[in-house]
Amino acid sequence: MPEKAAGKTSEKSKLSTDLSVIKKCQQKKSKKKKLRIAAYCRVSKDIELQQSSLNTQMVSYQKLIEEHPDWNLVDIYADQGLTGTNASKRVEFQRMIDDAKDGKIDLILAKSISRFARNTLDTLKYTRELKDIGVGVYFEKEKINTLAATSEMLLTVYAAFAQEESHSISENMKKGMRQRFKLGIPKWSLLYGFERVGKDEWGIVEKEAEIIREIFELYICGNSFVEIANYLNEKGVPGPSKNGNAWHVNPVGEILKNEKYMGDCLMQKTYTVDHLTHRKVPNKDAAVEQYYKKNHHPAIVNRETYETVQKIMVMKDRNRGFIQYPYYGFLCCPYCGKQMVKCRLNTRKTESAWICGGQGDKIFWHERTDCPIYWVKEKYITEALRQAIEELDPEDIRDKMEEILWVQREIEKRDNVEYVHLLKLVEKITFSDWNTLEITWKFEQKAEILISYALPSDYPQPEAEQVDGEWRIGNIPILKCGVKSALAAMEKQKECVRNMKIIPPEEGEMVQIPSVRKTKEK
Numbered sequence: 001m002p003e004k005a006a007g008k009t010s011e012k013s014k015l016s017t018d019l020s021v022i023k024k025c026q027q028k029k030s031k032k033k034k035l036r037i038a039a040y041c042r043v044s045k046d047i048e049l050q051q052s053s054l055n056t057q058m059v060s061y062q063k064l065i066e067e068h069p070d071w072n073l074v075d076i077y078a079d080q081g082l083t084g085t086n087a088s089k090r091v092e093f094q095r096m097i098d099d100a101k102d103g104k105i106d107l108i109l110a111k112s113i114s115r116f117a118r119n120t121l122d123t124l125k126y127t128r129e130l131k132d133i134g135v136g137v138y139f140e141k142e143k144i145n146t147l148a149a150t151s152e153m154l155l156t157v158y159a160a161f162a163q164e165e166s167h168s169i170s171e172n173m174k175k176g177m178r179q180r181f182k183l184g185i186p187k188w189s190l191l192y193g194f195e196r197v198g199k200d201e202w203g204i205v206e207k208e209a210e211i212i213r214e215i216f217e218l219y220i221c222g223n224s225f226v227e228i229a230n231y232l233n234e235k236g237v238p239g240p241s242k243n244g245n246a247w248h249v250n251p252v253g254e255i256l257k258n259e260k261y262m263g264d265c266l267m268q269k270t271y272t273v274d275h276l277t278h279r280k281v282p283n284k285d286a287a288v289e290q291y292y293k294k295n296h297h298p299a300i301v302n303r304e305t306y307e308t309v310q311k312i313m314v315m316k317d318r319n320r321g322f323i324q325y326p327y328y329g330f331l332c333c334p335y336c337g338k339q340m341v342k343c344r345l346n347t348r349k350t351e352s353a354w355i356c357g358g359q360g361d362k363i364f365w366h367e368r369t370d371c372p373i374y375w376v377k378e379k380y381i382t383e384a385l386r387q388a389i390e391e392l393d394p395e396d397i398r399d400k401m402e403e404i405l406w407v408q409r410e411i412e413k414r415d416n417v418e419y420v421h422l423l424k425l426v427e428k429i430t431f432s433d434w435n436t437l438e439i440t441w442k443f444e445q446k447a448e449i450l451i452s453y454a455l456p457s458d459y460p461q462p463e464a465e466q467v468d469g470e471w472r473i474g475n476i477p478i479l480k481c482g483v484k485s486a487l488a489a490m491e492k493q494k495e496c497v498r499n500m501k502i503i504p505p506e507e508g509e510m511v512q513i514p515s516v517r518k519t520k521e522k
């Protein structure tokens with residue numbers, strides 16, 4: 001008689017009495033378990049017109065699974081408008097993989113390898129992960145089941161073809177897009193303040209355009225990016241993102257720098273360096289050809305306003321060197337008539353001052369000027385200019401009265417002179433002598449404002465001289481005990497100006513002035 005063990009039987013061999021044969025117990029046939037089937041569909045934004053619609057694919061899989069009585073539908077996972085070259089960005093695909101790892105799926109149906117993934121590494125990675133946990137993927141077009149023994153080699157070959165096909169499509173898309181750029185037709189993308197009203201036509205969203213105009217005006221009047229963002233948030237203005245989040249520094253800066261708001265369009269600002277990762281990089285120095293189309297669409301701000309904002313940004317840009325705001329282009333050297341540039345004196349307070357552009361090691365002009373070394377501290381220029389604006393006679397300038405009143409209100413509000421105030425009223429600022437600021441107005445009048453320097457070291461050319469036994473600088477008396485320290489401070493300031501590095505600009509560009517402070521050599 002056979003001896004029974006747990007799930008096994010043992011019986012004597014018919015060939016030898018000393019040999020036992022162990023067999024598995026025959027169990028009663030149980031009802032066949034239904035396969036848990038999932039389907040994956042994807043429609044790429046790149047080739048949507050060449051494929052069946054997403055709904056059609058989903059309905060097709062629904063019918064196919066219903067036709068098999070031994071199949072049970074788990075879910076149909078569908079990604080719409082997403083590229084197949086990067087699986088990590090496909091939400092439904094990742095949900096399907098997670099469900100498979102949780103033991104909810106036995107088999108996945110996909111139309112083709114290219115629908116599953118266009119990246120060879122992704123295809124092999126995910127099919128191997130699924131195979132290790134006993135989940136197969138069946139590709140209808142290629143008729144490959146990844147659970148089959150011969151599937152690995154075929155899958156590798158087909159996946160490589162799919163990846164190369166993706167690369168070819170990507171290159172063709174680039175060529176097509178760049179051909180449109182050559183014709184002056186930019187790619188439409190969602191942009192705050194605009195809407196698409198035709199195939200290649202842009203229209204203005206007036207409610208958003210009002211906010212954009214206000215942002216430009218606020219910046220021109222001296223407000224920083226942070227101040228503008230805070231103002232808009234306090235006012236309750238929805239942000240430029242789709243969900244209307246709060247305003248931040250970045251979107252404010254992006255709006256102020258975007259040429260599209262004056263009606264122009266720069267194409268190819270970025271380019272893709274890898275069709276698999278879709279990584280984009282800024283197109284600096286026109287590494288890939290760029291195309292600029294003037295007056296492509298309706299403007300939200302006029303060209304003068306936009307260009308004024310760009311000039312202010314350059315003057316305030318610390319990366320370009322010392323800030324040249326707000327007097328760059330208005331202050332002229334009293335000796336040579338060239339433009340003055342801004343620096344910071346290497347004193348305890350590191351005050352801002354303006355000097356002739358012909359001073360320093362590397363000069364702003366093509367030839368070094370013979371102007372003596374001097375500096376004018378900005379605080380005296382600002383105070384004198386404010387006084388000059390207050391002294392304007394309304395009877396003499398009736399046609400400019402509205403602009404002058406606006407400037408006076410803005411100066412009073414911010415307690416400072418901004419570039420826009422000079423732009424509206426001033427032609428040139430210079431000195432008839434160091435005690436007199438001379439202003440040429442745009443309405444063909446001049447003003448002279450007396451300056452009183454508080455300290456001897458504030459004088460633009462601090463040369464000490466002895467008059468009637470008393471030490472003076474610019475007619476300002478110096479106490480005997482302070483002569484030595486005052487002279488030492490003045491020599492230090494002169495040395496600072498001598499060491500200025502003033503880089504000559506290219507034609508039409510803003511002057512760039514790096515720091516005058518000497519950096520420690522490593």
